[in-house]
Each structure stands twice: as C-alpha cells, then as structure tokens.
Amino acid sequence: MRLIITEKDNAARRIAEILSEGSASASRQNGVNVYRWGNTRVVGLSGHVVGVDFPEEYNDWRDVEPVELIDADVTKEPTQENIVTTLKQLAREADEATIATDYDREGELIGKEAYELIREETDAPVDRVRFSSITEREVRDAFANPDDIDFDLAAAGEARQIIDLVWGAALTRFLSLSARQLGDDFISVGRVQSPTLKLIVDREREIQAFDPEDYWEIFADLQKNGSGFEAQYFYDDDGKEAERVWVEDDADDAYADLTGVDAATVTSVRRRTRTDSPPTPFNTTAFISAASSLGYSAQQAMSIAEELYTTGYITYPRTDNTVYPDDLEEDALLDEFVGAGHFGEDAEKLLEQDDITATEGDEETTDHPPIHPTGEIPPKVDLSDDEWEIYELVVRRFFATVAEAATWEHLRVVADAGGRSLKANGKRLVEPGYHEVYPYSSASENHVPDVEEGEELAISEVRMEAKQTQPPRRYGQSRLIQTMEDKGLGTKSTRHNSIEKLYDRGYIEGDPPRPTTLAMAVVEAAEEFADHVVSDEMTARLEADMTAIANGEESLDTVADESREMLKRVFDELRDSREEIGEHLQESLKADKTLGPCPKCGEDMLVRRSRQGSYFVGCDGFPECRNTLPLPSTGEPQVLEDHCEEHDMHHVKMLAGRDTFVHGCPRCEAEKADESEDEVIGPCPECGVAPEEQRGDGDEAEGGELAIKHLRSGSRLVGCTRYPDCDYSLPLPRNGDISVTEAFCEEHDLPELVIDADSDDPWELGCPICNYEEYQARTAVEDLEDLSGIGSATAEKLGDAGVDSLAALREADPDIVATEVQGVSATQVREWQDELEA
DNA sequence: GCAAGGTC
Structure with missing residues (x-):
C-alpha cells in the first residue's frame, strides 16, 4: 500500500481527487478522514501532531527553580492522539510513504515528525514531494519527481521549537513566581510576544513624553466663475516649502497682509499626469490590512477567510506570496465570474482588455499562492453579511490585480496676495482604471478650477487656525501586523494570534491597543535584565542560525546549546533582583485594578475576585475596611480610562466576547438600584395564585408576585417578590428605560413591556415569559x-x-x-x- | 499551567 501524508485534511482531499482522477472515496478512521483508491491512502494531519515539552517532573512551578528548565530534556509528545494513532495504523500496512506537507520550513518539520512516527512502525521507504499550490499540473509534476526529506531544514525548525520553549518557559515562570502570579494570570514572555509588546509600549512612551507645540495655518478662499476653492498660505523655509507658522506674531502678520487685499494673482499653474498602479495580489498581511479598513479586526478577518477557504471559495489564506503562480490563468478565472450576477459585468469588462496581466508584489515564496477566489462562486444567501463582504473583497482584489492602471491629473496653482504666497492642489481622476472594480482604495478628487497665469482671483474669506502638533499615533492592529512582518516577528499564520494573546494576558486593551501598567512593568523588567527577549534581534539571530542549520553549516545542538548558555547568563543577572522585580510587577498589577478611593476609609478600591470566582470591587484596606460594591456576573472586568466625576472612580467594562458591555461607575450603578423601587407586574408562575386547575397536587400558592427589579450590580430582571424563598426570575436587557404597557398576555397573566419607550425605535419586548422562551x-x-x-x-x-x-x-x-x-x-x-x- | 508554530 502507498501512503501519502499532507499537512491538513483539505489538502489530502484535493490531492486524492487529482491523483485518483476523481475516483477516491473518503472514510473515517478514529475520527480522521482517510481518502482511498486502488492501493493508495491519503491522510491529512492538522499541522504539528506532536509538540515539544519538558518531562513531567518539571511540571510543578513551585518545586522547580525556573533556571533548571534551561538544562532540562526537551521531549516530543503526541498532541493529536487520533491523528497519530491513525497515521501509525496506516504506516503498518504501507510499503512506501510520501510526505506532501506544505512547501516551507515548518512544513518540512511537520513532514519529519510524520516520518518519525512512520519509522516507529516500518522501514518502508519514505520520500517527499513539494508543490506551491494544489493545482493539477503542480501536483502531478511533484509526484512524478519525488525528492527526499530535507532533514537539515527540519532541524532548523526544531532549533526554533527548543529555543522558544526554553526561553519562554524559564522566563515566564521566573516572572510569575517573583510576582506570585501562579493561577490563570501568570506573567508571560516570549520571543515574538515580548518584542511585539515592546513596540506598543515604546509608542506609548513617546506619546506620554510628547510635548505639543503651537503652530498656525492660514487658508484663503479664492473665487473663479462664481465658485470657490481653498488655497493655503505657505512660505519659503530655507529652500523648502512650509505651511506651518511657528511664531504667533509671524502668523498674525501674514494674516493681516492676506486680509488687506481683495484679490490674488496666479503666478504659476502646473499640470501633471500621474499613473496610479493597481494593487499587488493579497498575501495574509495585505489582506488583513484591507479588511481592517472595512472595520474587521485581524482575528475576525482571518476566521472569516478560513471559513471561505474550507468551503472552497477562496485559496489558502495563510501565505507570504504576492506573485500568482504560472499556472493561474487569469482570463479563465475571470471567465468563471461572467454571468455571476454581482460580479458579471466587471468580469466582462476586464476580459475586454487587450492584455490581461496580473501585478506582482516583491515577495515570491513557495508556501502557497496569493489569496484569490477559486472560481467556485457561492450563492449570496449561503454566506453571512460579513462573509460576503470579505469574499467580495478577495474577488475584487483579484479583479484589481488584472485591471489597468488609473491616471490622475494633478493641478497645482500658486498665487500671490499682498506679497504672500497661496497654493492649491487639485486632483482629478482621468482614467478610473482599477478603481472601477476595486472601490476600497481612496479615489477622492479635489476640485481646483482651470486658471491661467496672470489671472486675478477674488479672495472671499481668509481663515487663521491655531493648531498643535499631535503625538504619534498608536499602532492599529493591521499596522502592528505590518510592522511585525517588517521586523520578522511571527509568521503569516501566527501574527494575529500573537496580538490576541497580548489581549488575553492583560497586556493590552482597546482598539487601537493601549498597554496596561503591567505591560509597561514587564517590558521594563525585561529591558533591564533580559534585553534579548524584548528585542527583535533575538528573532534576527535565530533566523541566521536557522539558515546556517538548514545549509548544513551549523548543528542543531550547537545552536541550542549556545542559546542555553546565553539564557544562563541572563539568569545570573536576574537572581539577585527577584524581590525587586516582583514588587514592581505587583504594584503595576494593582494599578491596573484600581478604580478610585474608598468613600469609607480613603484606601484604593480594587477589582477583586471572590473565592467562588466572581468579580467584585473591594477595598484595599480589607480586613479593617469591608466596603464592597458588586459587579455584573458576566464577563471579565476591565478598568477604563473614563472617569466618574462624582465618585472619583474609573468606569468598568465587562469583556464577554460579543456580549461585551460598559458597566460604568460601580457606585453610580449601585446607587441607582438603591433609589429604585420594585414594580409589581403580576403573579409569580412558580408560587403565585394561579387558577386551581393549573396547579399540580403538591404546588402551593404562597402569593408571590413578579416585579421589575434593579440590582446593585447594574442588571435588571423580573423576579419574585418572595426572593430568596422563591428564586423564579427572567432576564431583562441591561440598557434602556423599561415601561409597562396596557397590552396584556392572557397566557401568563402579565403585561407586555417596552424598552426605551421614548425613543423613535422602541423595542417591544412583550410578555417577559414569552420573550424569554423565544430567547x-x-x-x-x-x-x-x-x-x-x-x-x-x-x-x-x-x-x-x-x-x-x-x-x-x-x-x-x-x-x-x-x-x-x-x-x-x-x-x-x-x-x-x-x-x-x- | 510556560513559547511559537502548525491546524479547525
């Protein structure tokens, strides 16, 4: 039997289809798909099916000194039992095996891992095929010319695994132990996450250190044939053009000169035609960036793309490549869209072009083709709105890459008014080119009318605006991913996850992400004692070492041992500062949880967690001061920058995925509940008076009634007045005024409710019991x-x-x-x- | 329970 192993199930299915000419059938073995025809079996892994770890005796963080991890063994254990079992079972029957994992370094390592699992069962020959895209031609070519596994390349990947684990685990445990953070809230560091965090922290430091400067700008409206356009004052600053005036008296003088005249004389008119080239094919980073301008987070964009990939509508979304492969026939792919309602007309127009040649980016790799539509077009109703929007983006990006360039006409007019210079820059789209099929990139025009040199233009208004220089902007998620790529941090598959991890670890908040106090402290500690782990040089050095291993110039052991020695020197420095680092981290952790002063004793009120796991606000003066405030029961609390003036308390946001909401000031919420009275609306179905025939034998009517209640945690509900003897309750929405209407539900003997009765678009919630059942x-x-x-x-x-x-x-x-x-x-x-x- | 890298 011949066994073929791919990196993922999808690739296994498609390779089976191609090689079997459609005759392959699928069956399941231990819950894993196996494709078979004749004497051949194809199985897909799920990326790495084994993972590196330390032996069990190192598991207890308290029993093991972090430094001991440096020289601990690193073992490989199956992480995907079902797949490993299936692979071994298949290997036992195999006479030959072929590794067909992805064509990149990590794919080589995944292939080697499969090879070792096969070797545990059989000595059958194992070869390796490499292809960049799963197309008929590439796959057939690859299988006609098999090669061997590149063990050096795989070893380069293993060096990365070992170094990342040893540095990450040892330093993570050290910081967590020093700050006594051993539960879910351990303090992590790593080769990719920490330099990424430092990017964010460094930017925040620049923002904090920023000292704004005053400057002035002056604008004049010029008139031509009854319509106006804006021109801006500028001056010559040592041969350079400057618009910002830094001295107020100078600005006043210029303003006075400009307002002293009624007209400006055109001194120069310059026209230029500019070519605006269509964009290059999508790799992961460019895709995330385009999706982000449509309002999608990196994570959202990637999960939608993955879904579109699995359903067969777009190619593999994790790729570095920006050059379409030779066997992508652009016109044939366009042809698929002809007649496909939404895209048909654009595809036809593109096919009419004399020459259909796609743009190419700088990055040409072997991993996968750039992201493009497959040509299988989904019916719009089969996709959610978001999925459709992302699908359309990918389709239109492909269209744009084969479309013609756009041309712009730039018009620059300079005029003189009272000895002062004014300029206006106009922009007109002459040939829309790719903009016709790709409406996402800016094609906005700026109208400046045709004027001639020497022409007089009336000045209708002069404005002077006082401005201030702005601090640098925070990184947005897509800008951050772009910067990570530039610095070699992470991979196309992991960058968005690394950012997500920084959120999960409590290092960053909000969008664009801001670092927490804890993040600042972690970066500071690392900079002082383990500069390497927060610098992108660690990755650069590792990349160089991996290249050397892949070329056979260095051995895995030498590289790993050198790295271990370096980490030992870091620990030599760290040893004496454990206490100091721990205290600093603990203070920072507290700062992130502080809401404001306790009204009873003046100590800090902090977000805390009860033994049962629920969050509340408690006084730092505990046990002397027992003042507390409740928090909502759903989500993880996050302290916002927003502030309640009345109580000197920060607002709180509850993070709970799509149910995330802003709770606000916990004292305001509690006081609101204290001031509101329960509003009785009808009998309790559990214990109220119900008609005799509806009552079971054992039921007793205690006379309980249902009331609209406001809790101190800010939530609202319809609950029984006999609480806690009767705990019947129905949830109500968190926001909006609740009003009781005249309409009545006969079935439940309750009035219908309306939320936000005053607004234009009230929500008719109806009978609370019916509503809850529907919900x-x-x-x-x-x-x-x-x-x-x-x-x-x-x-x-x-x-x-x-x-x-x-x-x-x-x-x-x-x-x-x-x-x-x-x-x-x-x-x-x-x-x-x-x-x-x- | 630690990392980063695959994958879903």
Whole structure:
C-alpha cells in the first residue's frame, strides 16, 4: 500500500481527487478522514501532531527553580492522539510513504515528525514531494519527481521549537513566581510576544513624553466663475516649502497682509499626469490590512477567510506570496465570474482588455499562492453579511490585480496676495482604471478650477487656525501586523494570534491597543535584565542560525546549546533582583485594578475576585475596611480610562466576547438600584395564585408576585417578590428605560413591556415569559453554530431535527465523543446531518 | 499551567 501524508485534511482531499482522477472515496478512521483508491491512502494531519515539552517532573512551578528548565530534556509528545494513532495504523500496512506537507520550513518539520512516527512502525521507504499550490499540473509534476526529506531544514525548525520553549518557559515562570502570579494570570514572555509588546509600549512612551507645540495655518478662499476653492498660505523655509507658522506674531502678520487685499494673482499653474498602479495580489498581511479598513479586526478577518477557504471559495489564506503562480490563468478565472450576477459585468469588462496581466508584489515564496477566489462562486444567501463582504473583497482584489492602471491629473496653482504666497492642489481622476472594480482604495478628487497665469482671483474669506502638533499615533492592529512582518516577528499564520494573546494576558486593551501598567512593568523588567527577549534581534539571530542549520553549516545542538548558555547568563543577572522585580510587577498589577478611593476609609478600591470566582470591587484596606460594591456576573472586568466625576472612580467594562458591555461607575450603578423601587407586574408562575386547575397536587400558592427589579450590580430582571424563598426570575436587557404597557398576555397573566419607550425605535419586548422562551430557542441554535462552526442554515435545520446541543449531537453519533468540539468541521456536521435525516 | 508554530 502507498501512503501519502499532507499537512491538513483539505489538502489530502484535493490531492486524492487529482491523483485518483476523481475516483477516491473518503472514510473515517478514529475520527480522521482517510481518502482511498486502488492501493493508495491519503491522510491529512492538522499541522504539528506532536509538540515539544519538558518531562513531567518539571511540571510543578513551585518545586522547580525556573533556571533548571534551561538544562532540562526537551521531549516530543503526541498532541493529536487520533491523528497519530491513525497515521501509525496506516504506516503498518504501507510499503512506501510520501510526505506532501506544505512547501516551507515548518512544513518540512511537520513532514519529519510524520516520518518519525512512520519509522516507529516500518522501514518502508519514505520520500517527499513539494508543490506551491494544489493545482493539477503542480501536483502531478511533484509526484512524478519525488525528492527526499530535507532533514537539515527540519532541524532548523526544531532549533526554533527548543529555543522558544526554553526561553519562554524559564522566563515566564521566573516572572510569575517573583510576582506570585501562579493561577490563570501568570506573567508571560516570549520571543515574538515580548518584542511585539515592546513596540506598543515604546509608542506609548513617546506619546506620554510628547510635548505639543503651537503652530498656525492660514487658508484663503479664492473665487473663479462664481465658485470657490481653498488655497493655503505657505512660505519659503530655507529652500523648502512650509505651511506651518511657528511664531504667533509671524502668523498674525501674514494674516493681516492676506486680509488687506481683495484679490490674488496666479503666478504659476502646473499640470501633471500621474499613473496610479493597481494593487499587488493579497498575501495574509495585505489582506488583513484591507479588511481592517472595512472595520474587521485581524482575528475576525482571518476566521472569516478560513471559513471561505474550507468551503472552497477562496485559496489558502495563510501565505507570504504576492506573485500568482504560472499556472493561474487569469482570463479563465475571470471567465468563471461572467454571468455571476454581482460580479458579471466587471468580469466582462476586464476580459475586454487587450492584455490581461496580473501585478506582482516583491515577495515570491513557495508556501502557497496569493489569496484569490477559486472560481467556485457561492450563492449570496449561503454566506453571512460579513462573509460576503470579505469574499467580495478577495474577488475584487483579484479583479484589481488584472485591471489597468488609473491616471490622475494633478493641478497645482500658486498665487500671490499682498506679497504672500497661496497654493492649491487639485486632483482629478482621468482614467478610473482599477478603481472601477476595486472601490476600497481612496479615489477622492479635489476640485481646483482651470486658471491661467496672470489671472486675478477674488479672495472671499481668509481663515487663521491655531493648531498643535499631535503625538504619534498608536499602532492599529493591521499596522502592528505590518510592522511585525517588517521586523520578522511571527509568521503569516501566527501574527494575529500573537496580538490576541497580548489581549488575553492583560497586556493590552482597546482598539487601537493601549498597554496596561503591567505591560509597561514587564517590558521594563525585561529591558533591564533580559534585553534579548524584548528585542527583535533575538528573532534576527535565530533566523541566521536557522539558515546556517538548514545549509548544513551549523548543528542543531550547537545552536541550542549556545542559546542555553546565553539564557544562563541572563539568569545570573536576574537572581539577585527577584524581590525587586516582583514588587514592581505587583504594584503595576494593582494599578491596573484600581478604580478610585474608598468613600469609607480613603484606601484604593480594587477589582477583586471572590473565592467562588466572581468579580467584585473591594477595598484595599480589607480586613479593617469591608466596603464592597458588586459587579455584573458576566464577563471579565476591565478598568477604563473614563472617569466618574462624582465618585472619583474609573468606569468598568465587562469583556464577554460579543456580549461585551460598559458597566460604568460601580457606585453610580449601585446607587441607582438603591433609589429604585420594585414594580409589581403580576403573579409569580412558580408560587403565585394561579387558577386551581393549573396547579399540580403538591404546588402551593404562597402569593408571590413578579416585579421589575434593579440590582446593585447594574442588571435588571423580573423576579419574585418572595426572593430568596422563591428564586423564579427572567432576564431583562441591561440598557434602556423599561415601561409597562396596557397590552396584556392572557397566557401568563402579565403585561407586555417596552424598552426605551421614548425613543423613535422602541423595542417591544412583550410578555417577559414569552420573550424569554423565544430567547432560549434562539440561543440554542446560536450555541450550536458556535460549537461546531457551522452556518446558521445548517444549525437551524439541526435545531428543527431536535438537535440543539453538542450533547444531542453526541447522542446521535457516538463517534463524535472522540472528537474535540473545536475540531468539528462543517463537512462533518453536514455528514451527521445527512445521517440524522436518513 | 510556560513559547511559537502548525491546524479547525
């Protein structure tokens, strides 16, 4: 039997299709897809299926000195048991095996890991094929010319694994132990995350140190044929043109001169034609950046792209390449879009061009083609609005790369008024070119009318504006990813995750991300004692070492040992400063949790966590002062910069994914609840007076009533007046005025409610019981979507079939028990759905 | 429980 191993299931399926000419069939083994035809089997891994770690005896952070990790063994253990088992079972039957993982360094290492698992079972020959895109031609070529695994290249990847683990784990444990942060809130550092964090921290330092300067700008409106245009005052600053006037008296003088005359005389008119080249093909970074200008975070953009890739509508979204492969036929791909409603006309127009040649970027790699549509076009109804918007972006980017350049006409007019110079720059799009098919990049014009030298233009108004220089801007997520790429930090697959990790670790907040006090302290500590780990030089050095290993000039052991020696020297420095570092980190952690002074004793009020795990606001003077305030029960609290004037307290935001909301000032919220009275609306269905026939034998009518209640934590609910004896309750929305209407629900004996009755668009919530029942039915379907990553249409169908939870899914198919929730692909869910329907 | 890198 011949065994072929790919990096992912999708690649396995497509390679099987190509090599078998469509005759391959799929079956499942230990929950893993295996494609087969004749004597051949193809199995897809899930990236790395083994991972590096320390032996078990190093697991306890308290028992092991962090420095001991430096010389600890590094072992490789399976992390994807099902796939490893399947691979080994298949290997036992194999006479030959072919590694067909991705064509890059990490792919070589993943291939070598598969090779070693195969070697545990058989001595059958193992070869390696390399291809940059899964097209018929490339795949057939590759399989016709097999090569060997490049063990040196794989060793380069292993050096990275070992160095990252040893540095990351040893320093992470050291900082966490020194600050006594051992739970979920440990303090992490790493080769990629820490230099990335330093970028953000350095920018914040510049902002904090920034000293704004005053300057003035002067504008004049000039008239031509009854319509006006704006011109700006400028002067010659040592041969350079300057618009900013730094001295107020100078600005006043210029303003006085300009207002002293009624007209300006045109002294020069210059026209220039500029070519505006179409953009280059999308790699991951360029894609994230384009999606970000549509309002998507890096993480959102990538997960939508991954979904579009798995469903077959776009190519692999993780790529460094910006040059389309030779066998991408641009006109054939355009042809697919002809007649496809939304895109048809644009595709036809592009096909009419004399020459269809795509642009090329600077980066040409072997990993994957640039991101482009596959030519399989989804019906719009099958995608969510977001998915469609991203899909359209990818399609239009492809269109743009084969479209013609745009041309602009630039018009520059200089005029003299009272001895002062004015200028106006106009911009007109003469040939729209690619802008016609790619509306995302700016094509805005600035109208300046045709004028001639010597012409007199009336001045209708002169304005002087006092301004201040602005501090540098914070990095936005896509700018940060771009900078990481420039500095070689992370990879196309990991950069967006690294940023997400900084959020999770409590190092950055908000968008654009701001560093927390803790982040500043971590970077400071690292700069002082382990400068290497916050500098991008560590990555540069590692890259150089990896290249040397890949070229056979250095050995993995030498490189790893040198790195270990370097880390030992770092620990020599750290040893004596443990206390000092710990204290600094602890103070910073406290600063991030501080809301303001306690009204009872003046100490700080802090966000704290109870033993049960819920958050509340408590006084730092505990146990002497026992003052507390409640916080909402959902989400992780985050202290905002916003501030309540009345109570001198920072506002709090509760982070809970899509349910994130701003709680505001905890004292205001508590006081609001104290001042409001419960509003009774009807009988409690659990313990109120109900008609005799609706009551079960054991039920007792205690006379409980339902009331609208405001809790001190800021939440509102409809609850029983006999609480806590009866804990019946229904949730109400957090925001908006609640009013009770005349309309009445006969079934539940309750009035209908309206939220925000005063606004133009009130929400008619209706009977609170009916509303809650509808809400539960709706969220069951949403939960299912979240669990399985399936589309809403499928989830609804499953809901209709009575499957409303993962547990129900498992009941329907015991095989699912072995599958990780996150590992459930859309294809699998569709299979289960088919089974259920049959 | 630590990293970064694959993958879902």
